Amino acid sequence: MRDRMGRLLGFAVALLASIAITAIPYRASAQTVDDIIKKGKVVIGVNTTTPIFGLMGKDGQPEGYDPDVARLVGKYMGVPVEFVSVTGANRIPYLLSGQIDMVIALFGITPERALQVSFSIPYAVEAATLVGPASRQVKTIDDLKGLRVGVPRGAMQDLILTPIAQEKGINLMRFDDEATDLQALISGQTDLAGTGLLVNRTLNRNDPGKDYQVKLVLRELHFGIGVRRGSTDLLQWLNTFIYTIKNDGELDAISRKWRELPLENLPVF
Amino acid sequence: MSYVFQFSTVWREFDHLLLGAWLTLRLSALAMIFGLAVGIAGAQAKASSSRLLRGLVQGYIEAIRNTPFLVQLLLIYLGLPSLGLRLTPDQAALLAMVVNLGAYATEIVRAGIEAVPKGQIEAGRALGLKPWQIFRFIVLMPALRTVFPALGSQFILVMLASSVVSVISAEELTAVTDTIVARNFRSFEFYFVITGIYLVMSLAFQALFAGIDRALFARWADHA
Numbered sequence: 001m002r003d004r005m006g007r008l009l010g011f012a013v014a015l016l017a018s019i020a021i022t023a024i025p026y027r028a029s030a031q032t033v034d035d036i037i038k039k040g041k042v043v044i045g046v047n048t049t050t051p052i053f054g055l056m057g058k059d060g061q062p063e064g065y066d067p068d069v070a071r072l073v074g075k076y077m078g079v080p081v082e083f084v085s086v087t088g089a090n091r092i093p094y095l096l097s098g099q100i101d102m103v104i105a106l107f108g109i110t111p112e113r114a115l116q117v118s119f120s121i122p123y124a125v126e127a128a129t130l131v132g133p134a135s136r137q138v139k140t141i142d143d144l145k146g147l148r149v150g151v152p153r154g155a156m157q158d159l160i161l162t163p164i165a166q167e168k169g170i171n172l173m174r175f176d177d178e179a180t181d182l183q184a185l186i187s188g189q190t191d192l193a194g195t196g197l198l199v200n201r202t203l204n205r206n207d208p209g210k211d212y213q214v215k216l217v218l219r220e221l222h223f224g225i226g227v228r229r230g231s232t233d234l235l236q237w238l239n240t241f242i243y244t245i246k247n248d249g250e251l252d253a254i255s256r257k258w259r260e261l262p263l264e265n266l267p268v269f
Numbered sequence: 270m271s272y273v274f275q276f277s278t279v280w281r282e283f284d285h286l287l288l289g290a291w292l293t294l295r296l297s298a299l300a301m302i303f304g305l306a307v308g309i310a311g312a313q314a315k316a317s318s319s320r321l322l323r324g325l326v327q328g329y330i331e332a333i334r335n336t337p338f339l340v341q342l343l344l345i346y347l348g349l350p351s352l353g354l355r356l357t358p359d360q361a362a363l364l365a366m367v368v369n370l371g372a373y374a375t376e377i378v379r380a381g382i383e384a385v386p387k388g389q390i391e392a393g394r395a396l397g398l399k400p401w402q403i404f405r406f407i408v409l410m411p412a413l414r415t416v417f418p419a420l421g422s423q424f425i426l427v428m429l430a431s432s433v434v435s436v437i438s439a440e441e442l443t444a445v446t447d448t449i450v451a452r453n454f455r456s457f458e459f460y461f462v463i464t465g466i467y468l469v470m471s472l473a474f475q476a477l478f479a480g481i482d483r484a485l486f487a488r489w490a491d492h493a
Contacts, residue, residue: 089447093456116454150438154451162448173358173438174448180347180436187350189358 028098030230033077033237036101042079044070045086045094047105049179050195051202052258053124054105056085065258066104066223069123072250073104073225076241087177088154092116095226102238103226106196108156118229120238122222122266123251128156129218131200132185132192134211141216145169150190152178157194160218185212194218198259222266243268278455279462286459289445290466296359296441297428297474300366304427305420307367308374309409315379326375333372338430341365346437362434362441370427377419381412414486421478425471432467442466 036042046062047054057063062070062083074081084100091103095117106126109119130149132138138147144161146169151157153174165172175181178195185193186207192215200212225238245251246266255263279286314326333341345368346361356364385408393403413420435444446463450456 089451090456092454096454112452113454153435153447158448158451174435174444175438176436176447180343183347184438187347188355189346189350 028096028228030228030232030234031101032231032233034233036234037077037079040079041082042074042077042102043082043084043100044073045084045091045100045103045105046070047087047091047178048085049087049177050106051182051199052196053126065124065254066106068254068258069225069245069251070104072245073102073238073241076244077237088152089176091226095228101227102234107223107226108221109224110156110159112159113226116229117226118231118235119224119226120235121242121268122224123242123245124223124255125220125264125266126223127197127217127220128160129195129197129214130157130192130216131195131203131212132215134213136191136215138192138215141168144192144216147171147191148173148189149192149194150175150181150184151194152176152181155194156221157218161194192216198261201260274458275455276458276462278453279458282449282459285445285449286442286463286466289440289442289463290470292445293428293431293441293443294470296363296366296431296434296439297424299363300370300427300431301424303363303367304370304374304424305378307371308378308420311371311375312378312382313404315375316382330372330375333369334376338365338369339433339436341369342434342437358434358437358439361437362431362439365434366427366431369430370423373423374420377416377423378412380419381414381416382408384415385411410486414482417478417482417486421475424478425474428470428474429467 046064046066048056048062050064052064054062054064054066061067062085067083070081070083084094086094086100086103086105088106091100091105091107092113094100095103103117104123107113107119108126108128109122113119130138130144136147138144141164148171149157149161150173151161153176155178158172158174161170161172164170173184173190175184178199181190181193182195182199182203184190186203197214197217200214203212204210225242227234227238242251246263252263255261311326311329314322317323342362342365345365346356346358349356349361389407389411390403393407398407431441432443434441435447438444442463446459450459
């Protein structure tokens, strides 16, 4: 009986301790540019599982559109960049808990997300699409009936399709990241995969013969740099930075290098 | 600006969490039953006179026990289609859990079988019992009773490992929670609550196993 009480007490103490420990670092506050410069490095969350925008390079460093923009942030702030790999699901928690200073990871600008973070003006344009082999005939959302559609959890395709999946008869399958989502398409486990505008190029290189195409454009997106709400100083600096690289051609160069397309006209707000 | 906890968001979605918990329980229970069956068959195979059979089983055990469950899961779901076998996420998740549990259960059950005193088996033969009767009454039941605690812990480990199957889009408690959190970003509140739910499920299984132990194995208590 006493042993049981002792164990229960020990367990309760452990539980309370773990709550206490997890509660403390979660309160991360707003940041200024000076905070980051004083820290000596800028910690940027990037996606490393998406072709074109963020992959892990052969040298172990992230490469792609977003990592290149992140490197420019470091260059203009005058501090080295420390990369942290994030996914669609954990990028906001990482940002809010202070593990990263900003998110440059295919972060689509939406008002729901803006309740949690602040977005810079757009630095890239993309679209939430569904991609499939040429043999798959899909023209509208109604054509998705009965099909297995893979999407990355929490991505725009998930947010758009989940509310209508049941009434439209879509078999929606949520994967933890875009890489697994695309793998499922290639191995035939899904009929369509939620991804971006240009990924079918990569798919056709890796799995030739199926002629992967964009079947449906669900929504056009713009990517912004995400920072904690209330970081108005940092946000202003980032907007100034994006305006600069748009005008001096550096962002266009990044777009041509990774998307093989010139930079489109991006809206500002 | 610091974080404000909003546990009300969790209570709003609680029915979804309960559904997720039910999916986890169902998946785990099926995996435990089939995994135990594989374990018993495997233990039998390891005691066989065929060197090939013993080698195959040992190979299976080593492959599973020395590789991560996540890798086994991805191999079954994403890799098998290249060999022509395409499973749905739920099928792949169950198969991966059964294959994983089966390897550990084989070793555990084998240890239990070896612990049965040889004299008992000889006594069974002397009494004229058929081989299947000897196995079922003299070998298997006492063996299972001996290793029941170890089996129980392995079962719980497999249930906890089920939280990983969300990576192949199989739905269970963690997957359901990930989806909710992807929409409302309340990571701390939700993951804290489902930690509690996993804890409750684990304790419930332990109580169930203790009950089964009492009900089933009381007959085979040592009288020595």
